[in-house]
Amino acid sequence: MDLTVVVPSLGRPNCRESLALFTDPLLCIPESQAEQYRFFNPRTRILVHPDSMIGMARKRQFILDKVSTEAVFMADDDLVAMVSLVGNTTRHIDDPASIFRLLAGTALCAKEAGTVLFGYQHTVDTRHFDAMTPFSFSGYIDGSAFGVVGRDRRLRFDSKLTCSLDIDYSLQVLFHRRILWRDNRFAFSTYNRFRKVGGMSTLRTAATVATDQQILKAKWGPAIDFDRYKRRGKAKQQNIRIHVKR
Numbered sequence: 001m002d003l004t005v006v007v008p009s010l011g012r013p014n015c016r017e018s019l020a021l022f023t024d025p026l027l028c029i030p031e032s033q034a035e036q037y038r039f040f041n042p043r044t045r046i047l048v049h050p051d052s053m054i055g056m057a058r059k060r061q062f063i064l065d066k067v068s069t070e071a072v073f074m075a076d077d078d079l080v081a082m083v084s085l086v087g088n089t090t091r092h093i094d095d096p097a098s099i100f101r102l103l104a105g106t107a108l109c110a111k112e113a114g115t116v117l118f119g120y121q122h123t124v125d126t127r128h129f130d131a132m133t134p135f136s137f138s139g140y141i142d143g144s145a146f147g148v149v150g151r152d153r154r155l156r157f158d159s160k161l162t163c164s165l166d167i168d169y170s171l172q173v174l175f176h177r178r179i180l181w182r183d184n185r186f187a188f189s190t191y192n193r194f195r196k197v198g199g200m201s202t203l204r205t206a207a208t209v210a211t212d213q214q215i216l217k218a219k220w221g222p223a224i225d226f227d228r229y230k231r232r233g234k235a236k237q238q239n240i241r242i243h244v245k246r
Helices: 031-040 056-066 096-113 165-177 206-223
Strands: 003-008 026-030 045-049 071-075 079-084 091-093 117-121 145-149 181-190 224-230 236-242
Touching: 003 056, 003 096, 026 031, 026 056, 031 045, 045 056, 056 071, 056 165, 071 096, 091 096, 096 117, 096 145, 096 181, 117 165, 165 206, 165 236, 206 224
Parallel strands: 003 026, 003 071, 026 045, 117 181
Antiparallel strands: 071 145, 079 091, 079 181, 117 145, 224 236
16 A cells, blocks of 8 residues: 655654654645754655644645645644554554554555555553454544545645544545545554644634534534533533444
């Protein structure tokens, strides 16, 4: 499988931990930050986009339009490991060659199943892994690490959304291609997600999240619901429910 790993980044030039997980990754960054990123990552290929291209929707669509390989895997700049959830304890995978083989294999499974979107489990918590359901074909693929095989021109990242592109894109795939491909045996681990400076922290606020939810509900109706629940000793968590059975 001809596959390119692309790491979109903004304001985080020292993102070498995530880059180290992949074989020959491509950094996608704003033109004005290219010098900073090259200083910290002199051996990494860089794809620049105009500074006027604000928001992840435009950046992700730019990546799909510019990268020519059949499969493109987009990985956040704060990943620290790929994790195997099979067994009683997790096992971290940080060898780039091993990770590339897993990505290419998942991309091939998605292609042969007749879909274009693939990814992995949302969490590294083994309590959420069901050995009787190693693969899922509905729900949504988490945007921190996902891949696209081929280019279905009916599918576009919605520029009206700020934070929920992964949910919307997954629903588009379910609508046009019927299934997506999620390998629940693996997940990617992140460090201090939502707490680091730069990246989506410059755009993600309570207001933008609420606006995204309104847009998604208006667009997809009964196919999606949002609710909040509270775990003991923790702030309220957002729960996303996709009502598309396969």
